[in-house]
Amino acid sequence: MSTSIKFKLSFMMFLEFFIWGAWFVTLGTFLIKNLQASQFEISNVFSTQSLGAIIAPFIIGMIADRYFNAERILGILHLIGAVLMFQMYQATDISVFYPYVLSYMILYMPTLSLVNSVSFRQLTNPEKQFSSIRIWGTIGWIVAGLSISYLFKWDAAEASGEGALRNTFLMASVASLALGLFSFVLPKTPPVKILSDEKPSFASIIGLDAIKLLKDKNFLIFFIASILICIPLAFYYQNANPFLDQIGLENPTGKMTIGQISEVLFLLLLPIFFTKFGFKKTILVGMLAWAVRYLLFAYGDAGDLSFMLILGIALHGICYDFFFVSGQIYTDSKAGVKYKSAAQGLITLATYGLGQLIGFWVAGFVGEKYKSLQGTDVAAFWEQTWIIPAVIAFVVFILFLIFFKDEKVENKTENI
Structure with missing residues (x-):
């Protein structure tokens, strides 16, 4: 694997999990302090992650794996995600916020499989090489958390009632835009051609x-x-x-x-x-x-x-x-x-x-x-x-x- 490809895959992983860590960790605090959400409303917002995980196999199994290059789907999903995240940044009421976060998570959860697909198709020895790529995702999550507390001090400002945690969505939006654009220069990952004439069953597609x-x-x-x-x-x-x-x-x-x-x-x-x-x-x-x-x-x-x-x-x-x-x-x-x-x-x-x-x-x-x-x-x-x-x-x-x-x-x- 060339140094260029390793860098691209590592940067992809960094941004993928930086985006998630940039807003999801502080989401509960944001909902309580900025949107005055009730406990059930908070649960409904967090449940969008699970709904996204349930729907993700349909997007990956029925669309991405069969018709389109994985890196292109990844780019499109993150570009749309950047727009949705910006709308979450602007939302001032839980009823306005919820449709955007639900739409976002339905689109984001499939990208977790897509970044793996892009990576594995480029690796000659995945068992030994993947961990050195995937660890940059964890580093991205860590950098996001440290930035919120120690660089921007948004959670400290939140304690003073300044509502600064809203900026986490703007940060995630910018990162999502960056990954969306960057995805189009990732190594080409076309669908795997099915050699058999037999069409996969619906059950097999969703696992x-x-x-x-x-x-x-x-x-x-x-x-x-x-x-x-x-x-x-x-x-x-x-x-x-x-x-x-x-x-x-x-x-x-x-x-x-x-x-x-x-x-x-x-x-x-x-x-x-x-x-x-x-x-x-x-x-x-x-x-x-x-x-x-x-x-x-x-x-x-x-x-x-x-x-x-x-x-x-x-x-x-x-x-x-x-x-x-x-x-x-x-x-x-x-x-x-x-x-x-x-x-x-x-x-x-x-x-x-x-x-x-x-x-x-x-x-x-x-x-x-x-x-x-x-x-x-x-x-x-x-x-x-x-x-x-x-x-x-x-x-x-x-x-x-x-x-x-x-x-x-x-x-x-x-x-x-």
Whole structure:
């Protein structure tokens, strides 16, 4: 792979995740302070990510993979996204904001698959080369968070009531415009020609062929656990930034990038842990980390116990890598050659789609249930808010421990 292509792919990944990190982390705080959104309205906005994840296979499987170059679709989606993001920047009411964010997420979620498609088609040895490309996406997310807190100080200004977090959408719009234009100079990635005259079925296009894997009891238990563990995960996405902001932690968005730094570290450690302890123990550690993280949030504060909050953020690497990446390896090992892509699509649909969709709604219900505390005792409100996902995560941990039968996963973990 030439240096030029490696740079283009790396810059593509950087912008792709810079855009997401530029506005999504602070979205909850923005909705509360700028648009005075209710807990259910906040849940509806965050649910657009799940709706986008559910619709994404239709866009990729039925359009991009069959008729158009991936890099051109990527460019068009980001150019439209730049316009939608600018409209979100200008919105002053939740009823105006919602249609734009829904449209945006329906268009953005497919780009996560498209950047992977563009990358993999250019790599001669994906197992060894992709990680060095993909890591620039994580760096992009980190740079976005650090910029918000330490360069522009938008979250600090937000605490003073200046409404500066609105600028995150403008920043994301500019970055989306840049990636949209840059996509047209990416390496050409035409559709893969189907050699067989047989047209792919609708089920195969959206990944439902892999539903046959659910006949395996162990995989069924893993599938259900994947949905259930994404319920507490949704609490983090929806509530973490507003929580840190409201209890007075300085530069909350910048400090949340510790989670992405941790993700990189534990991704490097995962193959060692996976090889030594196996799949079941690895994924159980990931589940338990969710429960511990939320307890740290429930009983920590921005004063003497602020270390508990930082530790909770730092656990993101274990929470994400030990469950999601291990799950991807396990899914790949259970699927035959014919169903590998469909199986990964099925798990993505279960987690980012169904699981988090339920989770955002549950988080909204919990927020409404305890909202009376927000006006009198903010600390008590957040304590109750975090205890519930901690309990859910621990229950999933126990159920998986009891019902999942340990088995050897044949995949080589260095191919993560």
